[in-house]
Amino acid sequence: EEEEVIRLSLISFLQKLSPGDPKLAGELGWTAASDPCLGSWRGVSCVKGTQSVRSIVLDSLRLNGSIDAELLCRPSLLAVVSLRDNFLAGNLPPAIAQCSRLTQLYLSNNHLSGSLPSSLSQLHSLKRLVISGNSFSGELPPELSTIPGLVTFLADRNNFTGPISDFDLANLQQLNVSFNQLAGPLPENSGKFDQSNFAGNPGLCGDPLPEKCTPPPAKPKPKKLSLRKAIMVSAYVLLGLTFVLFLLCKVVRKQKKNSTDSLPSHKIDDKMQFWIPRPTKDFSISSATKSASVMSNSLVVLNPVRGEDLRLEELLRAPAQQLGRGRFGSLYKVETSGGAELVVKRIKDWSVTKEDFERKMEKMSRERHPNILPVTAFYCSNQEKLVVYQYQKNGSLFTLLHENRDGQSFTWASRLNVMAGVSSGVAFLHQSPAGGAVTHGNLKSSNILLSDSMTPLISECGLTSHNSSPSVAGAGDQSPPTDVRALGIIFLELLTGKSSRGFDLVQWVNSVVREEWTVEVFDRALLADSEADDGSEGRMVRLLKVALRCIDLSPAARPTAAQVAAMVEELREEEERSVAFAGA
């Protein structure tokens, strides 16, 4: 009964959010006949193992209606509501206080107006309230700051007026009230925030703003003058913004052009083709055929594939599909006549000698680690260096994060497992006991593959030279701290859900963190993850800090991969304990 009431309430809530689009509920799978907790309701997740809705995330859906809080608050354990980047209008109804378990409320970038209901202060569990970019007006209710657990309050770009001197900032970790019409002295403790969080309020004064509050109030100026000033300031701001926008457009256009220029070969060609069809000076099909018997003897099989007698000749003749052409050569998917699916990396332009290469491959075959993709076989002559791996049908971490179209969610716990696995694999490479460390040199999310059981496997280990001699091309790139930096970027991709291809992820994360908007960097999918409890968010922030240390500009300041692995493992164990505890 109760469940049905909740279902119908939520459907009506959604209908009121999108009055112009009656089909939306159906499109999102919100039907009275289906269960919100069985995964068919998009944007809804439930408390693990229960029928209780925990979060509702309906960002960027062009919703243009209004919020009916009474309908929204029916599920008694509702903790997260996110309706960002829509066109919602009307006010935030006082009945929002009925969502008594609410911890996070995100309403930024809508057209909401009216004053904030003071009943918000009854939300004792509220931790984050984000209402930036709306048209809210009136005073900020000071009671809001008495919610003990409130750590984030972002209300920039609204029309709030009046004083905020009664605000208690002791517990707040993130605050932004910039670009409103607030006035008067700033509250105590404001100095712990950057002044940009108060900017754009001409009437505010006191630390950290440059305007001092001490001088007696100046004679009130005639209204006309201040209006003129305001118009002038707005004109300047508008002019500035237009200029910045213009620059941004240019940069984006340039980046787009660069990325298409430099990566045409990443397009996967579906046509099956013979994979060494082009006769080259040193190596042609005819020369390959002529010496095939010699060559088949020299394919070194390190990890036999069951039921297959792998021979070079067959590899060369098998139909192949080019998967990519990267910095270190081309990659082909090959299917043998016995049905084995393999990939062959054909290494090009590589300065390492045949002996070095063989030594490296054999060393890699002795050193096994659960997160390192083993080399199946390799071939090495003066003209060709080939490395054969098993094809991993679950693809790479890059694909899973950035090209996963079937909406299957990549949970916080699995991301944490990937981070633990990858850092442990890199630490192993760097410390490998069997004579000399190996640096990867080309670590990135497309080189992390996922096994059948979704275990992360680092591919292409030992393919780059770790010789630090400056005479080796690109050797400057190849040091353990460079791998650690790459590890940091992979962590950032996992935490933000954003790709670092054609996008300066590091710069973006740094800018968001500098503005003290830390939580805004996280992937929204993580927000909706029903298994991620309140403690998980703290662990996300700690991992973000680990990632930021990994990408420190000074290589000497970065932690070692082993230290990273230990930190991640600790967080992973904590997460497991908390899930076990919650389930108990």
Ligand SMILES: Nc1ncnc2c1ncn2[C@@H]1O[C@H](COP(=O)(O)OP(=O)(O)OP(=O)(O)O)[C@@H](O)[C@H]1O
């Ligand atoms: N063993 C494998 N199984 C399945 N897919 C793979 C395997 N190895 C690589 N891939 C995928 O094939 C694609 C092409 O790989 P390739 O190594 O050529 O590209 P890259 O990683 O971008 O370049 P590079 O490593 O040379 O810098 C990538 O998306 C990669 O994730």
